[in-house]
Each structure stands twice: as structure tokens, then as C-alpha cells.
Amino acid sequence: MSATTAMEVNAEARRILAVSISKLYASRTQRGGLRLHRSLLLSMVMRSARDIYHSSRECEGPSDAQPTQEEPMDTSSSLEEQTGLPEPVQPEPQPALNSTELPPEEPDSAEEDSDSEITEDKENLSPRRQSRKRRGKVSAAPDFLPSKRARLEPGEERYAAPLGSCRAGAGESLTALSLNRVIPAF
């Protein structure tokens, strides 16, 4: 994939992500409550967009990656930490909550050491480091959003997303977490 095409795909993926997130938010205030089907489809689109964003970032190479790092954080950081776009993947995956294998399309991950030192890689933090606390203003949710956690149905337990989820490895946790938030009304 050429650099230009990768950038276009990258931009497209980011745009779709931003659109999806705003739709998710709009659906919260919809009459009749959150629609499960719609929420599910939105989260699937977000997942696809994020996966493609990942793979296009890999194809771009490390030099291109840097300027665009901050932007994705800004668009999504206004919402929730967990739905923010992930930074470049760490070369060795930490024993994270949820990813156990590297996606096949990341052979150049060794080169991204320098980049990942600068910015925090949220999804691959080990469980004890990863905190749900809102850090600072940038990643804080706006005041008008409720900060409560998803409601559970009787009999359900709140626990981390399962290990060994194999689809696109690194991205899986964010989808799982965002789905939990996406379907709070039930």
C-alpha cells in the first residue's frame, strides 16, 4: 500500500470513527432508549475503522505516524478514555488484559520503539498500570456526560474482557470496553 493511499485510508478511518462516536452519543438521548441493534452495528463499524486505521498506520511507517498521533486522541478524548484510538503498538505486548497475540500485519513493530516511548500505549498496559481514573483535563469527559459505569443485569458480574480474543488482537479490548458502555441501559 502506498503512503498516500495509506494516509487516505487512515483519514477515512478516523473520520468514520468520529462519526460513529457522535452517533453513539446521539442515540443515548433517542426516544425509546438505546437500540441494541444499532449500537451493535455502530460498534462493529468502529472496530473495523480502528483495525484499518492500525494496519494503515503500519504501512505508512514510523516517520509518518508521529504527526498524526495527537489528532486521534483529541477527537475521541472528549468522550471516554477507553474509546480513544490506540497509539502504535508496543513491540512486545505486555501481559495485557485482553490481547495475547500480535496481529499479523505488524512486522515493523520493532521500529516503533522510539515513538511509543513518547506517548502512552493505553491498550497494552499491564493490568495494574492501567487505571480507569481520568487523568487531567485533556482526557476528562465533559461535564454534561454521566460518569457512572454501565448497569449490570441481575446475575451478571463485572469482569475484564476475556483473554485470547483473537480478532485483531490489540484492538479487541477497546471494543469490548466500549460495548460495555454502549449497552448500559440493559
Next chain:
Amino acid sequence: MIAKFSHAADIISTVEFNHSGELLATGDKGGRVVIFQQEPESKSQPQCRGEYNVYSTFQSHEPEFDYLKSLEIEEKINKIRWLPQKNAAQFLLSTNDKTIKLWKISERDKRPEGYNLKEEDGRYRDFNTVTTLRVPVFRPMDLMVEASPRRVFANAHTYHINSISVNSDCETYLSADDLRINLWNLEITDRSFNIVDIKPANMEELTEVITAAEFHPNQCNTFVYSSSKGTIRLCDMRASALCDKHAKMFEEPEDPNNRSFFSEIISSISDVKFSHSGRYMMTRDYLSVKIWDLNMESRPVETYQVHEYLRSKLCSLYENDCIFDKFECCWNGNDSVVMTGSYNNFFRMFDRGYRQDVTLEASRENSKPRSVLKPRKVSTGGKRKKDEISVDSLDFNKKILHTAWHPLDNIIAVATTNNLYIFQEKLN
């Protein structure tokens, strides 16, 4: 011939003919049901079937509030299904997101007169003035159509109801929401049996939801349900009480060339309908209509592209929410033609036998009463021919989601956003 009616600024959300085709029910976003009745054929024009006029209007559902979840429950009628007629009265089931109601529609064209103790206006007579005794008699009156709720089936669905289907046994029916399907007895409102439950133990693992469900037209033990992943499962209620294990699963492998961000959304099935014969079923996803032979699970026997020109526009359709539109589909009486809606008030018919298809438009401007509908065409190539409309000129706010076909005759009902169009086949 066309008859047009408009609901007072309320969006039509469902359209359904009854089993004889004499009655046509529509439900709208305001919770109202309007029933149209076909006038008997006029003797002067025997070839011209009667027009449909308003027969009854009633408020089926009201908005409600779920205090526990702080959620408003919309009064919009999601589906109407008629029961086969057994006596003079007509019965239909109507449902919103949470509650199903059985309505009895009956006619009153006579009233008793000549009571001994009451005046005609209902006031009680002074007993001292009663000197004779008479038998009250029935006298004709202006036809009055009354709708009364006979059963209310509530509190059985956590998620939003998308389908109801009356069983061929005429005693039971099913209702389906995003994750569960319940079986009801039409007489019993305080109990229903859960026959399908696809809710995962951990909601974070949710990957698909139920989008539609229907009973087989002849086999009272068989029903199907479609999913957001584009699969259809056929279940046999004789196998076990909980039909989580399907008897058959119908799925077509995805074409890898068509993969995009939106592949999952457009493969989600929005409607499933058995053919009248019961041999086939039809599914509608965003871009196509597929006919499945119940004997073959691996792929559909026929696929019809409804508006393939939209495939390159999926991103815009996602942004304006149109990609989430749920189109319905229907069979004609002898299962030879299928019909479904599209945008710009277009609807499409596919003749399975002759392998022909046609695009027609339901609009005031383009159709006068008693005129023949002109076929429409969307130009997909570079050069736009005369009378063709380009994809970019299509009005995506004008969508036909609900269509119905008379069970016996070539009469169709097509609902645009606010209007109902009824078209009949021109007979010479």
C-alpha cells in the same frame, strides 16, 4: 388505478393486508391503527376492483414510561398481523417496542329499540307511565365499526420487539426482540414461553441480534429468525423447549471483494418472509433481496439487487443514517413476484419466472388516478439517458420501507413516509 390517503403528518410504520385482502391495516409512529376496507366491486364496472376507504381508526398504543430504567417507551406500531377470520369480527395483533395487543374489530349496523324501561336516549322512564309491554326490536343504524382491545400481552420483553407472527394453528403466536423470542397463547396474557434466547452471559461478547422472526405458513412447529449477521436459523419446536439449537442455518459466504467498513451493517437482514407455499423464504438486507429454498442452506437460490448503485455510497449513507434503514419485502399471492422498497419513493418488483424487474415510483407528481405507472430507471454509468435519474439526485429522505401485496389479487399497498399508495393491476 390509484387511491391515495395521507396520515395527518404521521409516519407509517407498518402495512398489512388481512387474509382475504378485503382489509388493509396501517400502523403509524403515533400509535394509531387505520384500517381500510375494499369496497365491493361495482356492478357497472365489474372489471375494476373496489377502492379502499377508511373503515376504522383507533389508538392502539400510547407512549409509556419505564420508571425503573428511566426510559420512554415509544408508541410507534412496529408490526400488525391479522388473525384468520373465524366469525363476523376481525382480529389483529399490533405491537410497539414492548407490548402486544389483540384488537377486535367488529361492525355494528343495528341497534335495539323499544325498551320498556328506558327512553331512546337512555334515560329511565317513570315506571308509572309504563302501561304496556313490548319486545325490543333491532332496527338498522349507520354502520359503526368498533375496535376494542381484547388482550394485552405485556412485560415479556426486555429489548425492543421487532416481529410478531401468528402460528398456523391460530392458537399461538411468537414475538421477537433483539435477543429473545417468546411464544404466546392468544388466550393467555400473563404467561409466555421463551423459545429462543441468544443473550450471551457477558454482554460484552454480544456479536449478533435477532432482526426478524416468522412462523412457517403451514407447519405449526417451524419458525425462522434472521440475525444482524445475515444468517437465518430455522427451528423446530418439537426438538426441545428452548430452540437455541437451530435445525437449519442459512448463510451465504461473504464475497471478499465487497469487504468494507460497512460490510456488517449491509449484511444485516431487515426482513424475512416465507413464501405462501412454505417452500421458500425471502430475506432483505440493505442492498439485495434473496430467495432461499428451505432445502438448501448453503446459499440462496436467487439474489436480486435492489439498488446496487448505492454500494459505492455507503460512507455517505452511513453518515446520514440511511444505512440503518430497515426495508421490508413481500411476496405476491402465487409467489411469482417479490417486491421491496428503495429511496426516492421508488419500489422494485422482481418477477422470478420471467427474470424481469421493474422500478416504479410512488409520488403525487408522477401519478394521477387511473393512470399507468411509468417504469423508472436510475442511471449508473457516466451518460444519463433521458428520463433517467442520476444516483446523486435521489432523495434519500423519501424512502419506502413498508410494502404489502394483496394475498389473492394484484393489488399492492406502498407506504411512503406519510402517505399510503394503493395500486391495482390494470385490467383490459
